Amino acid sequence: MPVDPGAPPATERPSVRLAVDQWKYLSATEPHPRMHVILSVQVTGTGGDRRTPLLAQVLVVDCSGSMSQEKMHAAQRATAAAIRKLPDGAPFAVVRGDGDATVVYPDTGGTARADDRSRRAAERAVRRLVAGGTTCIGAWLDLSRRLLAEQDAPIGHVLLLTDGKNQDGDRMPLAEVLEGCAGRFVCDAWGIGDGWDGRELLRITSRLHGSASAVREEASLPAAYEELMDRLLAKTVPRLDVLVTPMTGTVVRYLKQVHPTEAWLHPEGGSHRFVTRAWGDETRRYQLCLDVDPAGRPRREDLQLAVVALDAPGVTGLLLPQPQPCEVHWTEDASLSAHTDAHVAHFEQHQQLGEAVAAATDAHRRGQPDRAAEHLGRAVQIAEAMGARTLLRRLSELVDPGAPAGPVRLRPGVTTADFEHLITASSRSTFGPPSAGATAVPQLTTAARTTCVDCARPAPATARFCPSCGHRFPEQRP
Incomplete structure (x- = not known):
């Protein structure tokens, strides 16, 4: 069934739609051909009965010595705002993060159940937080994993705030911690101030299926936390699995989420089952890459390469779509095989955009403003081609396009923090072309x-x- 992300649900019962977009013509003569496919998955009608809490929440507050009084006050207000959003019965904990990790609420360790009394007590504990120490994000995540492992809530979530970089990585390597946390919970990470590392936040959130964000003004953090909690509490489908069944001669190379943010999916064990987490009414897009071999395969006909299906283990009452095929048509016609699917091309452009922003950031760190501006000029060209208007506005804050035929230049006063904000902003992709055959938006x-x-x-x-x-x-x- 084609996906129309703007259409209302066809039934009150929660349902899932799946669409496959690809350019099926591949060259039968070029070596090592690959098929790229965009999968659009839409979930609708998930309002449902929420009397049973689905969410277990850990709120991590950076309390390292670099947290100024203004940043700490903003963090306290934002954490308190998130606590007030927790529904009755939801397990939660507040963690102080510095060179180690400590549960500051409840004071007995573990988690508490949200109610009027516990929410008030947690706010008091948050107001008592003071800054001091170093930064070990691995310890913060590891403690969060252990806290959430004790809960039976189907959706585990960590909301992490930091103003700095991971300083104590040797003691608790972040890569190892992320592997231990992957699949256990979703993590959204926020930067505050000017000392955090955008790519480090993206490394965390990409592996833990969350998103990285930041605030320029400390005063805006509480409202941002409230909005994030509203979206989080609207998620009532704990997981959806993407099952890829390759035909003989086809190898599944990778599956990654490309919208709304990029995240690499890792299959369970030796299977081709890829787990996605925490869905509400939303549409996500994934890029499937298949290694294929034309040797001995028929020409001038459509052949099935793989079948994609969706599954929702442990979720009852969810209408799932029929499996969809991925196909290939081997051809010697170069005019056919030279084309690229518009959906695939869109997300390849987004990847190039992220690479240009990363290169600009590196150049700025090396003290090469002209090189940074050159890379940002390339980013502007790609963003214009994609129609990424929000990112274009962000880019215009850093560069002055100058004369039409001349090079772009960095605006006066651009800082490293401006580039970190740009990195997190560029991690969000635009939707791209509607799925082929989708019905018109009402x-x-x-x-x-x-x-x-x-x-x-x-x-x-x-x-x-x-x-x-x-x-x-x-x-x-x-």
């Missing part, structure tokens, strides 16, 4: 609609986030 009345600046698709005027691409709308808009 037209909303002028008074009841708005248009997303990232994907140009309509949304209800009351929406806080675009239902198609997840872009956050400003609080006041026409």
Whole structure:
């Protein structure tokens, strides 16, 4: 069934849709051909009965010595705002992060169940936090893993805030900790101040199926935490598994999420089952790469390379779609095999955009402003081609395009922190072309609609986030 991310659910019962987009023609004469496929997965109708808490939450607050009084106050207010959002009965804990990790609420260790009393007590514990010590993010995540392992809530989540880089990695290597945490919970990581590392946050959130964000003004952090909690509490499907069954002669090379953020998926054991976590009403896109061999295969006909199916272990009452085939048509016609699927091309552009931003950041760190500007100029070109309007606005804060034929230049006063913010912003992709064959988005009345600046698709005027691409709308808009 084709995916239309703007369409309302066809039934009140929670359901999942799956669409496959690809350019099926591959050269039968080129060595080592690969098939790239974009999978669009949409979940709708997940409102459901939430009397049983689905969420277990760990709130990690960076209390290292670099946390200034202003940053600490913002962190305290934001953490308190998140605590107030917790539904009754949800297990939760607050962790102090420095060179180690300590549970500051509940004071007995472990977790507490959310109610009026425990929420008030947790806020008091948060207000008593003071800064001091170093930064060991691996210890923070490892303690979070152990806390969540004690809970039976189907959705485990860690909300992590830091203003610095992982300094004590030798004592608790982050790579090893991430492997131990992968598949156990989802982590969203936030940067505050000007000393954090955007790529380090993305490394964490990509492995733990979350997102990396940051605030420029400390005062905006509480509202950002509240919005994140609203989205988190709307997720009622703990997991969806993508099952890829390759045909003889086909090898599954990788599956990665490409929208709304990039995340590499790792198969369970030696299988081709890829686990995705914590769904609400949303659409995500994945890129499947298959190694294929044309030797001995028929020409001038469509052949099945693999079958993609979705599964929801332990989730009842969810309507799942029919499995969908991935196909190939071997050809000697170069005019056919030279084409690339528009969906694949879109996300390849997004990858190039991220590489340009990373190269600009490295050049700026090396004290090479002209090289940084050159890479950002390339990023501007790609963002314009993709229609990534939000990112273009971010880029315009760092560079001055100058004359049409001249090079771009860094604006005066650009800092390292500006590049870290750009890295996290560039990790969010635009939706790309609609899935082939998708039905048209129902037209909303002028008074009841708005248009997303990232994907140009309509949304209800009351929406806080675009239902198609997840872009956050400003609080006041026409």
